[in-house]
Amino acid sequence: MNSIPPSPDTRHLTPDEIELWAEGLLPAARDVHIGECAVCRATAERERKLFRDLGQLTRFAPEFGFVERVMARVKIPAPSGPHLRPDADA
Numbered sequence: 874m875n876s877i878p879p880s881p882d883t884r885h886l887t888p889d890e891i892e893l894w895a896e897g898l899l900p901a902a903r904d905v906h907i908g909e910c911a912v913c914r915a916t917a918e919r920e921r922k923l924f925r926d927l928g929q930l931t932r933f934a935p936e937f938g939f940v941e942r943v944m945a946r947v948k949i950p951a952p953s954g955p956h957l958r959p960d961a962d963a
């Protein structure tokens with residue numbers, strides 16, 4: 874008789890679990906799934922690459938104030954609510 878695992882966890886990994894995997898924190902029970910599921914493995918590899926890229930971005934982060942300077946140049950129109958004008962003539 875074949876021994877069937879009690880309850881194989883065959884669900885695809887959630888985005889949260891993939892993030893855990895990328896951080897090396899995914900429980901072994903779910904880690905098995907990545908080994909067996911091409912879909913999740915592809916997603917996980919992509920996530921891990923993203924993590925690595927982010928890590929490099931952090932390492933080569935521009936000097937402090939870069940974001941502020943960029944944002945100062947980018948004019949963001951102040952949000953004007955459509956219904957926030959009490960003096961609008963009807």
Ligand SMILES: [Zn+2]
Pocket residue numbers: 884885886906910911912913914
């Ligand atoms: Zn899967």
